Amino acid sequence: MAASAPAPPRTTDFPAEGRCSYYVEKKKRFCRMVVAAGRRFCGEHAGAAEEENARKRILCPLDPKHTVYEDQLAKHLKKCNSREKPKPDFFIQDINAGLNDETEIPEQLVPISSLSEEQLESLIKKLRKASEGLNSTLKDQIMSHPALHDALNDPKNGDSATKHLKQQVDGKHRKKNSVFERLQIDIQHLCLNKIPLLSKEKLPVVGIGKHLCGVATDLALRCLVETYAASCEERNEEPLAKRIKNDKTEKEINTLAKEGNEKNVPEKWTPVAGIVIALCCHHRCDWRHYVGKEYFRALGLGAVEFHYFQRMSSWATCGMRKTSLEASNLTTKKKDKHSDASEEHDDGGCRITDDSAESVPGFLTVEEKKKIGHLCKLLIDQGRVEYLQQKGFSPALQYYTDPLVSLENVLLTALPNHSLSPETTP
Numbered sequence: 001m002a003a004s005a006p007a008p009p010r011t012t013d014f015p016a017e018g019r020c021s022y023y024v025e026k027k028k029r030f031c032r033m034v035v036a037a038g039r040r041f042c043g044e045h046a047g048a049a050e051e052e053n054a055r056k057r058i059l060c061p062l063d064p065k066h067t068v069y070e071d072q073l074a075k076h077l078k079k080c081n082s083r084e085k086p087k088p089d090f091f092i093q094d095i096n097a098g099l100n101d102e103t104e105i106p107e108q109l110v111p112i113s114s115l116s117e118e119q120l121e122s123l124i125k126k127l128r129k130a131s132e133g134l135n136s137t138l139k140d141q142i143m144s145h146p147a148l149h150d151a152l153n154d155p156k157n158g159d160s161a162t163k164h165l166k167q168q169v170d171g172k173h174r175k176k177n178s179v180f181e182r183l184q185i186d187i188q189h190l191c192l193n194k195i196p197l198l199s200k201e202k203l204p205v206v207g208i209g210k211h212l213c214g215v216a217t218d219l220a221l222r223c224l225v226e227t228y229a230a231s232c233e234e235r236n237e238e239p240l241a242k243r244i245k246n247d248k249t250e251k252e253i254n255t256l257a258k259e260g261n262e263k264n265v266p267e268k269w270t271p272v273a274g275i276v277i278a279l280c281c282h283h284r285c286d287w288r289h290y291v292g293k294e295y296f297r298a299l300g301l302g303a304v305e306f307h308y309f310q311r312m313s314s315w316a317t318c319g320m321r322k323t324s325l326e327a328s329n330l331t332t333k334k335k336d337k338h339s340d341a342s343e344e345h346d347d348g349g350c351r352i353t354d355d356s357a358e359s360v361p362g363f364l365t366v367e368e369k370k371k372i373g374h375l376c377k378l379l380i381d382q383g384r385v386e387y388l389q390q391k392g393f394s395p396a397l398q399y400y401t402d403p404l405v406s407l408e409n410v411l412l413t414a415l416p417n418h419s420l421s422p423e424t425t426p
Helices: 043-048 070-079 117-130 146-152 159-167 196-201 215-235 240-247 250-259 293-298 303-316 321-327 333-342 366-390
Strands: 057-059 067-069 205-213 272-280 393-399 410-416
Touching: 057 070, 067 070, 117 303, 117 366, 205 215, 215 272, 215 366, 272 366, 272 393, 293 366, 303 366, 366 393, 366 410
Parallel strands: 205 272
Antiparallel strands: 057 067, 272 410, 393 410
């Protein structure tokens, strides 16, 4: 009779000092939560302690991911972070969501892996036909802010640190009179013209996003172009900047000009002065929220094709991590894994590598698959370009960084048509 397999050894026989003594079987280690003075277990695992056996812990009804003492439930519900909080004035349910036409979206769509070769070939044929005439070679607009130059040229920084710096945007604005306000709200429900500062001062806005994953880009575009811009046009109110220009004496205007403020007063005011969005994660787009529906329909495409194109868009980045990591000269597998986890946008959320040949349809090479993924991204982004053009903007797609820094390296920019000059055309 064969002996039973021995249980896997524990990674350590004792919990770390000051940490919970509960052994998490699933993770094969002790809980790492800090314990109160004189206790052996954290609050989550207090039921395992002999002195706590008389008290029962239950799942929080607001969020089952954590537990609470049953006799303290009423008190906990009043301060639980998952409780429903009062909605601010600028929260309007689904204001940027777009129309929900459920009749267009079939209830069940099989995954790409379940499609027959003929079905997949038909989708690829539609994609290539719809993409005819699109410029797949975008203009390079790779720039670097002087604020980063010293850090980028620091010899102490390795390849990973340099790459990380290039992907960051300095959020520490040091201008004395700058005002910052953070709004914790889903873009889907954000009504910009209800924000006190914007509604009071009638200020033009510039939308900047890095990165706005998939559907968030469409929600942001609709928030800017439809919700805010349309609302300002309906009110037909003169902006603060223009009122200042009309009310000031010539002497005061000259003073403003010297301070550099007069150059910010536009000849013709627009609610949205510009849009800059780093695009990524097209596989997380959603037909309901997509702003380019009319563009797709004009090409004879609909919700079904969009669904599969947005899934196939991940082919542009999946399987390419090996090339990117080789170029960055990372020395250890541990570093590779850390880099993959920290740069979630680089690979569109996929973890498929070049070794995953099984994931590639038999009649497609890895390189063909990559090109099809890029075509899917380009087609989806072209729908956004067409949308902005219809709304009175001049949009453009361009590369803002090297693919060795980020595989998601396409930038969508847009300026209102009347603000363009030969020097500012994107």
